[in-house]
Amino acid sequence: MEEMCEDVFSADHDRPLSKSGRVDAVKVSLKLQELGWIPELILCSDAARTKETLKIMQEQVQELVEAEIHFFPSFYSIAAMDGQTAEHLQKIICRYSKDEILTVMCMGHNRGWEEAASMFSGASIELKTCNAALLEAAGKSWEEAFAAAGFGGWKLHGIVKPSS
16 A cells, blocks of 8 residues: 555656646746746755746746756655645755845645745635745845744735736
């Protein structure tokens, strides 16, 4: 039984992006560019479809190519564990970001990402496939921003959706 679960996990992790996912990646990347939410650091799941989404976004928006990028297997697995994604994201952002980096994009999977965005903002946030929650906190460092905003203190600027 354990081997069967690993096969299902591996198959989903390696699943390619769908045709509609490719179209949505283009739309969301252009909307982020239009809004001026271009990250200097991208922290991304190492799942095949997430990496493909990032590649498509980089083909659309040159500034995304210039961002520092790190891939994490944990972004895939942690999203399935209730209540752990927000804390994990905080640790990874603080570990990989420099104080002069103002915008970080984290790319991952639901249900954990929706839960993390809700925990950071203090609002109930619904994130569908290829949605981006635009969150902001103030501080002279990422550690300070997380300490000051805590859970529930991040400002939600909006949700970017391919269809809106």
